[in-house]
Amino acid sequence: MKKQYSTILLFFSFFFLFNYSFSLDPIFESCVPKDCGDGINISYPFFIHDIQDPNCGYPGFELHCNNRSTILQLPESNFTVKHIDYNISRIRIQSSMFTSNRTDHCLSSIRNITSDPNRFMIDNNTTTKLYSISSCSSNVSRVLEKYRNRLCENEEYVMVKDDMNFKNLTDGCGRGGKIVAMPVELGGGEVVDGGNYMEVVEKGFVMRWHAADCGVCERSGGRCGFNRTVFQFRCLCPDRPHMVSCKPGKIFQFLLYCMH
Ligand SMILES: *[C@@H]1O[C@H](CO)[C@@H](O)[C@H](O)[C@H]1NC(C)=O
Numbered sequence: 001m002k003k004q005y006s007t008i009l010l011f012f013s014f015f016f017l018f019n020y021s022f023s024l025d026p027i028f029e030s031c032v033p034k035d036c037g038d039g040i041n042i043s044y045p046f047f048i049h050d051i052q053d054p055n056c057g058y059p060g061f062e063l064h065c066n067n068r069s070t071i072l073q074l075p076e077s078n079f080t081v082k083h084i085d086y087n088i089s090r091i092r093i094q095s096s097m098f099t100s101n102r103t104d105h106c107l108s109s110i111r112n113i114t115s116d117p118n119r120f121m122i123d124n125n126t127t128t129k130l131y132s133i134s135s136c137s138s139n140v141s142r143v144l145e146k147y148r149n150r151l152c153e154n155e156e157y158v159m160v161k162d163d164m165n166f167k168n169l170t171d172g173c174g175r176g177g178k179i180v181a182m183p184v185e186l187g188g189g190e191v192v193d194g195g196n197y198m199e200v201v202e203k204g205f206v207m208r209w210h211a212a213d214c215g216v217c218e219r220s221g222g223r224c225g226f227n228r229t230v231f232q233f234r235c236l237c238p239d240r241p242h243m244v245s246c247k248p249g250k251i252f253q254f255l256l257y258c259m260h
């Protein structure tokens, strides 16, 4: 009787050994963290288009590699990823419009971001809005000349939301003026005008994301993923996808217990 148990145990040992050393689940292997060449490790809830399996992350969390940069494509604009903090679910991004060598830097071509709050939330505690005011129908007072975007050929003014001259400028711009906004992060007491606004644009801003927590799965040796067919979270494990954790379930633990 004892011998029989040993044989079973031996069989299971071989089974696991074989499983772990030779046949890791392909989806588990596909979801190993990768990067675009900029050292920013990409893993759940994000995944890199054409490099990682789409089931490694959530729909809407697709990233792209471009010239060794990591790019997040939102409907209104493309952003370069500067940093990702998986522990606190925060991503710092910067508008890609100004990273390539462009000769003009007119902000009027940007579009307001309407981020899907079920995925990303712009943290309004740390960000404010940078406004671009253009297509004015009347002459703006010379007093406000310092807000004029010096990197743009067209008449365009740049100003943050809480600037005390905001109303004066929009009134002076007249009817039909075009206003677009971009989230920016300000240090204390920073004054933004048409000469220095690129510094704050380049710093980028932080968004929070919403996705099921990966802690339990990760601590059990798994990688989180999302099965698009059944539209459900999965804990991807060396053997196969599990529901929440790679640790054997209660029944399996009971079987192991009986064998001892
Ligand atoms: C990315 O992952 C590699 C390997 O796990 C690690 O050495 C590196 O420090 C990580 N980089 C960052 C920015 O976390």
Ligand SMILES: *[C@@H]1O[C@H](CO)[C@@H](O)[C@H](O)[C@H]1NC(C)=O
Residues within 6 Å of the ligand: 067, 100
């Ligand atoms: C790629 O990135 C490098 C360094 O960031 C830059 O010098 C180069 O101009 C970029 N190339 C293109 C085609 O954008």
Ligand SMILES: *[C@@H]1O[C@H](CO)[C@@H](O)[C@H](O)[C@H]1NC(C)=O
Residues within 6 Å of the ligand: 073, 074, 075, 076, 077, 078
């Ligand atoms: C983002 O970049 C992709 C690839 O370069 C491009 O096809 C797309 O039009 C860009 N999106 C926006 C909103 O500019």
Ligand SMILES: *[C@@H]1O[C@H](CO)[C@@H](O)[C@H](O)[C@H]1NC(C)=O
Residues within 6 Å of the ligand: 087
């Ligand atoms: C994230 O949290 C883990 C465990 O709580 C910790 O070991 C790790 O250093 C943290 N990483 C960062 C970048 O804070």
Ligand SMILES: *[C@@H]1O[C@H](CO)[C@@H](O)[C@H](O)[C@H]1NC(C)=O
Residues within 6 Å of the ligand: 101, 102
């Ligand atoms: C940007 O491009 C212009 C000409 O297209 C060139 O003269 C200039 O040196 C470039 N600047 C950078 C930083 O690459």
Ligand SMILES: *[C@@H]1O[C@H](CO)[C@@H](O)[C@H](O)[C@H]1NC(C)=O
Residues within 6 Å of the ligand: 121, 122, 123, 124, 125, 208
């Ligand atoms: C902003 O701060 C308030 C209070 O400090 C907090 O309750 C709220 O969750 C914060 N918002 C975000 C998006 O972090």
Ligand SMILES: *[C@@H]1O[C@H](CO)[C@@H](O)[C@H](O)[C@H]1NC(C)=O
Residues within 6 Å of the ligand: 124, 125
């Ligand atoms: C952030 O936005 C929320 C909801 O839009 C609002 O209630 C809150 O007052 C805002 N916080 C700050 C600091 O602007």
Ligand SMILES: *[C@@H]1O[C@H](CO)[C@@H](O)[C@H](O)[C@H]1NC(C)=O
Residues within 6 Å of the ligand: 138, 139
């Ligand atoms: C606006 O300025 C231009 C040139 O500076 C001038 O010719 C024009 O009369 C001004 N228009 C108004 C409405 O003041």
Ligand SMILES: *[C@@H]1O[C@H](CO)[C@@H](O)[C@H](O)[C@H]1NC(C)=O
Residues within 6 Å of the ligand: 141, 143, 144, 165, 168, 172
């Ligand atoms: C507001 O605009 C008027 C002209 O429309 C100008 O004379 C005045 O100086 C402006 N005020 C400030 C504080 O810039």
Ligand SMILES: *[C@@H]1O[C@H](CO)[C@@H](O)[C@H](O)[C@H]1NC(C)=O
Residues within 6 Å of the ligand: 112, 129, 179, 180, 181
């Ligand atoms: C962009 O947002 C600002 C306020 O944040 C608003 O005044 C403006 O009308 C919006 N522009 C467009 C084109 O939606």
Ligand SMILES: *[C@@H]1O[C@H](CO)[C@@H](O)[C@H](O)[C@H]1NC(C)=O
Residues within 6 Å of the ligand: 027, 055, 227, 228, 229, 230, 241
């Ligand atoms: C998603 O779940 C279905 C049904 O359980 C399964 O057939 C399929 O292989 C799974 N796909 C991935 C990529 O895990």
